[in-house]
Amino acid sequence: MKVMKFGGTSVGSAARMKEVAKLIIGGEQKIVVLSAMSGTTNSLIEISNYLYKKNSDGAGEVIRRLEQKYVDEVNNLYASEEFKKRGLEFIRERFDYIKSFCNNIFTIFEEKVIVSQGELISTGMFNLYLQEIGENSCLLPALDFMRIDKNNEPDTAYIRENLTALLEKNSGHDIYITQGFICRNAFGEVDNLQRGGSDYTASLIGAAVLADEIQIWTDIDGMHNNDPRFVDNTKPVKDLSFDEAAELAYFGAKILHPTCVLPAKVNNIPVRLLNTMDPKAYGTLISSKQCTGRIAAIAAKDNITAIRIKSGRMLLAYGFMRKVFEIFESYKTPIDMISTSEVGVSITIDNTRHLDDIVDDLKKFGTVEVDKDQVIICIVGDLVAESKGYAAQVFDALKETPIHMISYGGSSHNISVVVDASDKIEALRALSAKLF
Numbered sequence: 001m002k003v004m005k006f007g008g009t010s011v012g013s014a015a016r017m018k019e020v021a022k023l024i025i026g027g028e029q030k031i032v033v034l035s036a037m038s039g040t041t042n043s044l045i046e047i048s049n050y051l052y053k054k055n056s057d058g059a060g061e062v063i064r065r066l067e068q069k070y071v072d073e074v075n076n077l078y079a080s081e082e083f084k085k086r087g088l089e090f091i092r093e094r095f096d097y098i099k100s101f102c103n104n105i106f107t108i109f110e111e112k113v114i115v116s117q118g119e120l121i122s123t124g125m126f127n128l129y130l131q132e133i134g135e136n137s138c139l140l141p142a143l144d145f146m147r148i149d150k151n152n153e154p155d156t157a158y159i160r161e162n163l164t165a166l167l168e169k170n171s172g173h174d175i176y177i178t179q180g181f182i183c184r185n186a187f188g189e190v191d192n193l194q195r196g197g198s199d200y201t202a203s204l205i206g207a208a209v210l211a212d213e214i215q216i217w218t219d220i221d222g223m224h225n226n227d228p229r230f231v232d233n234t235k236p237v238k239d240l241s242f243d244e245a246a247e248l249a250y251f252g253a254k255i256l257h258p259t260c261v262l263p264a265k266v267n268n269i270p271v272r273l274l275n276t277m278d279p280k281a282y283g284t285l286i287s288s289k290q291c292t293g294r295i296a297a298i299a300a301k302d303n304i305t306a307i308r309i310k311s312g313r314m315l316l317a318y319g320f321m322r323k324v325f326e327i328f329e330s331y332k333t334p335i336d337m338i339s340t341s342e343v344g345v346s347i348t349i350d351n352t353r354h355l356d357d358i359v360d361d362l363k364k365f366g367t368v369e370v371d372k373d374q375v376i377i378c379i380v381g382d383l384v385a386e387s388k389g390y391a392a393q394v395f396d397a398l399k400e401t402p403i404h405m406i407s408y409g410g411s412s413h414n415i416s417v418v419v420d421a422s423d424k425i426e427a428l429r430a431l432s433a434k435l436f
């Protein structure tokens with residue numbers, strides 16, 4: 001069994017959906033995970049923002065525009081009058097449902113239901129298209145098997161058990177279509193795996209069915225060696241180890257959801273990043289194989305806040321670190337990077353929901369300073385101590401950039417630095433120029 005995930009651009013129009021159909025037809029049995037058509041999740045969030053503000057006219061206008069887009073795509077997607085009619089009925093039902101939220105109480109629960117409509121619509125439309133062209137496909141509702149627990153972590157046992165049961169119940173199909181991104185939470189409510197979460201759906205499904213391969217199809221030919229949105233002449237990296245890919249995804253390479261590599265790594269399932277616009281391109285193969293003697297790629301994670309705690313009592317007082325870390329733990333705030341000295345410790349976080357409380361609590365231990373608008377730049381590759389010279393090249397490239405923190409040695413494949421957001425693009429370009 002193979003898992004194939006297609007992102008928003010890959011299913012962004014009727015024409016793109018027809019291309020996806022060509023890529024999935026034939027060969028072994030597969031589970032196909034689809035995102036919402038590109039732009040849809042943003043529009044659904046915009047609708048929700050109007051509804052929070054009780055502006056049903058504003059919401060109505062965005063709904064009207066979005067519905068019209070889908071009506072046009074339905075007319076382009078299906079060939080026969082019968083399927084056009086069925087497609088239009090399906091779209092009308094989904095949009096009548098979205099409109100039903102306009103005059104009622106609106107909370108985070110309703111928002112999650114609205115935001116889930118994008119994937120429900122794209123998969124419904126696509127499966128109907130496969131029916132029209134005579135494929136033996138079937139829809140597997142993600143809300144029937146994808147679940148997160150009380151800590152917002154995937155409930156892998158539940159996912160495996162329920163997905164296996166659904167597959168058995170619907171056995172005998174060549175293609176199973178399901179929604180990326182959406183899930184239920186521990187209370188059974190509709191929820192999601194955070195923005196970009198369809199990649200995570202694909203790897204969780206891959207792990208649940210022990211797939212031979214997980215394919216992430218997107219609009220670029222694999223993981224590039226730097227962020228193509230900011231740096232020119234970036235190139236695809238052919239091979240990445242699970243650890244390298246996880247590091248790049250977590251530290252900002254948008255092509256992959258931050259935590260989607262782990263389920264594949266745990267089950268040793270290769271992940272291929274492929275391009276729907278250029279299906280013959282090799283892309284990137286993520287596997288347990290570690291390439292040596294090279295820097296693979298650079299990524300940047302935005303919206304980082306650095307917190308510095310200075311204390312005269314730090315090093316001699318054992319237990320200091322534990323007390324500091326406990327504060328972050330009690331506010332369920334993950335730490336991204338840490339760096340220490342005799343008199344202090346600097347820590348970065350990206351979730352600032354509890355920043356004020358954390359800072360307040362940290363003041364028990366010393367003077368606390370906060371720097372907002374920081375960026376972590378992460379250089380990933382074979383950086384074992386024996387690979388001499390790479391660290392020198394990194395710092396040579398960054399000699400004009402003020403660096404606020406450095407982390408090296410946490411793993412054998414990562415050097416991370418913290419810089420001001422305003423220095424990010426220049427630093428990324430300087431690193432590419434020096435390293436590639």
Ligand code: ADP
Nearest residue numbers: 007008009218220222223224226227253254255
């Ligand atoms: P999808 O909608 O298919 O999930 P995304 O927009 O989430 O696609 O991810 C693909 C985009 O990620 C690319 O178009 C590219 O702009 C961006 N990106 C950022 N960093 C990288 C990188 N290192 N390699 C490839 N793409 C990257």
Ligand code: ASP
Nearest residue numbers: 035041181195196197198
């Ligand atoms: N549609 C969701 C988003 O835009 C999930 C995804 O595309 O992966 O974030």
Ligand code: MG
Nearest residue numbers: 007196254255
């Ligand atoms: Mg994505």
